[in-house]
Amino acid sequence: MNNQLIGDLLFGPAQPLSGSKLDDDTLLKLACEEFPEKEFCIVRRWMLIDVILADDEESLIRSSGLRPVLIYAQAMITKAGTKAEAIQGVLSxxxxxxxxxFFETQDMLYILAGRGSRKFASKPSVSALADLCGSGLWSTYESRSTNSSA
Structure with a gap:
């Protein structure tokens, strides 16, 4: 079941988008100059994922000043200039x-380069992708939800 959810998420129809057209070296140089104090990475082969959540789950995320949108990327370049082709991808x-x-989370600035896409996805699909990527995406919000209902 997880493989089908992930397959639909990664290979199903999506809205095409474009990121920066600059090459990696130029982007890295400009980002280091523009954001010297921030942790950032440049991502390629990326997808913006709008997560479809229940109202209470979405409210919990929004109450933290966040939106239920993620970035999934297959390739990234770190601030140090290290290139990484992620075998399972990276989930923000x-x-x-x-x-x-520029897509910013609480701990990272993602610079979107090249072509990408955007789509809506269910929480089970995103959870399956998070498990594949080794991301603890839901843990913070699920523990808050459990604590507030106790």
Missing amino acids: GFQLTFEDC
């Missing part, structure tokens, strides 16, 4: 801000 935390080709 929830969106803090998003403008042009």
Whole structure:
């Protein structure tokens, strides 16, 4: 079942988007100059995922100043210039801000480069992808939900 959810999420129809058209070296140089104090990475082969949640789950995320939107990327370049082709991909935390080709979470600025896409996905699909990527995406919010209902 998880394989089908992940397959539909990664290979199903999506809205095409474009990130920065600059090459990696130029983007890295500009980002280091523009954001010297921030942790950032440049991502390629990326997808913005709008997570469909129950109202109470979405409210919990929004009450933290975040939006239920994630980035999934297959390739990234770190601030140190290290290139990584992620075997299972990289999944971000929830969106803090998003403008042009800059997607920011609480702990990272993702610079979207090249072509990407955007789609809506259910929580089970995103959970399956988070498990595949080794992300503890839901743990913070599920523990808050459990504590507030106790």
